[in-house]
Amino acid sequence: MYVVVMKLSKWQILHLKRFLRHHYVKYEDVQLELIDHLASAIEEKMEEDQSVSFEQALNQVYKNFGTLGFSQIVKEKEKAMQKFWRKHIWKNVLDTLRPPALLATILIFILFFGSQTYLGFTYLRPVTISFCITLFAIIMCYNYYVREVQMETYLFLKSYHTYAGIIFVIFFLSLPNAIFAIGEQKELVATPLTVSLTSAYFTICIFLLYVFYFKIPSGLLHDLKSQYPQLSTNI
Amino acid sequence: MNSKIYKGSLEPIILKLLTEHQAMYGYEITKAIKNLTKNEIQVKEGSLYPLLHRMEADGVIESYIKNMGNRNRKYYKITEEGQHQAASILEEMNQYLRIMQSFFGPTHNLSLDQ
Numbered sequence: 001m002y003v004v005v006m007k008l009s010k011w012q013i014l015h016l017k018r019f020l021r022h023h024y025v026k027y028e029d030v031q032l033e034l035i036d037h038l039a040s041a042i043e044e045k046m047e048e049d050q051s052v053s054f055e056q057a058l059n060q061v062y063k064n065f066g067t068l069g070f071s072q073i074v075k076e077k078e079k080a081m082q083k084f085w086r087k088h089i090w091k092n093v094l095d096t097l098r099p100p101a102l103l104a105t106i107l108i109f110i111l112f113f114g115s116q117t118y119l120g121f122t123y124l125r126p127v128t129i130s131f132c133i134t135l136f137a138i139i140m141c142y143n144y145y146v147r148e149v150q151m152e153t154y155l156f157l158k159s160y161h162t163y164a165g166i167i168f169v170i171f172f173l174s175l176p177n178a179i180f181a182i183g184e185q186k187e188l189v190a191t192p193l194t195v196s197l198t199s200a201y202f203t204i205c206i207f208l209l210y211v212f213y214f215k216i217p218s219g220l221l222h223d224l225k226s227q228y229p230q231l232s233t234n235i
Numbered sequence: 236m237n238s239k240i241y242k243g244s245l246e247p248i249i250l251k252l253l254t255e256h257q258a259m260y261g262y263e264i265t266k267a268i269k270n271l272t273k274n275e276i277q278v279k280e281g282s283l284y285p286l287l288h289r290m291e292a293d294g295v296i297e298s299y300i301k302n303m304g305n306r307n308r309k310y311y312k313i314t315e316e317g318q319h320q321a322a323s324i325l326e327e328m329n330q331y332l333r334i335m336q337s338f339f340g341p342t343h344n345l346s347l348d349q
Contacts, residue, residue, distance in 0.1 A: 007304070007305060008305060008306075009305070010305055013305050013306050032300070032307050032309060033261060033284065033309045034284075035306055035307075036260065036261070036262065036303070036306055036307065036308045036309065037261050037262045037280065037284075039305075039306055040260075040262040040263075041262060064279070064280055065279075065280050065281055066279060066280075066281050068281060072281045072285065073280070073281060073284045073285060076284070076285030076288060076289065077284070077285070077288045079289075080285070080288035080289050080291065080292040081288075081292065083289070083292040083293070084291075084292040087292075087294075
């Protein structure tokens with residue numbers, strides 16, 4: 001434990017925050033650690049040599065970060081966050097593939113399969129269901145993104161939203177578009193394969209909506225608040 | 236780090252430090268390494284933080300925030316998974332040092348006639 005008596009003022013800490021923003025460190029969760037590092041090093045320098053001003057100490061400390069400055073740290077932090085979310089998302093998907101969510105998923109598949117088989121399968125049916133799921137997904141995502149206004153402030157949130165955005169574009173925009181395009185060109189023939197494929201696709205859509213826009217986000221803010229207690233006053 | 240030889244040793248050093256201490260913050264780690272090696276190893280901030288973030292993403296270490304009055308501080312501590320990894324890395328490191336001793340140690344003998 002390194003005990004330094006000298007303490008920077010609130011104004012000086014704010015100056016460090018502005019200094020980091022000026023050097024393209026815009027995320028609060030990355031700033032937090034760098035502010036403490038800069039402040040600790042500056043306090044020590046100013047205590048060792050009382051003739052050194054705050055600005056001089058800051059310049060000396062910043063030089064230690066090398067020619068790349070903070071950019072390498074931010075870049076590597078982004079990579080680490082992506083890695084974290086890949087693991088965390090995969091864990092959540094696997095966790096959801098257990099009862100009772102697994103049973104619900106199977107029931108949803110049976111529901112889609114049954115409705116298309118017994119109520120009649122025309123190309124209009126998958127197109128209508130795709131349209132409804134897309135509309136539902138847009139409403140859910142809109143609500144979610146409006147609530148998560150701080151996503152640009154925290155790298156932790158932004159990294160997750162990147163993955164959630166990719167899923168949204170692939171499953172709720174691109175694939176329904178493909179179904180609409182096929183439906184416009186030719187009549188889809190009801191075979192066990194087409195009915196199974198469309199039912200599986202709709203089931204996967206519902207499953208992903210649940211995991212990406214309900215299950216993970218419900219714990220997301222809790223995780224962030226427990227890591228960054230000051231956030232609770234901002235929401 | 237001030238030499239290529241030390242590259243790759245930073246992770247075992249951090250694991251060892253975090254095994255010995257309850258929790259440490261970034262600046263404290265750089266100071267500890269500098270003091271313990273009598274300024275022989277100076278950790279660059281550009282190497283330390285990316286490594287800490289990667290280790291955190293891998294689940295080897297975890298962090299928590301503590302309010303220090305004028306600012307917040309991020310502390311790192313070793314996880315259970317990290318403790319297992321630390322034990323195996325430290326064993327590997329000891330083995331590496333033993334092997335290197337046979338080449339560079341005070342009683343080394345590089346004669347091929349044995």
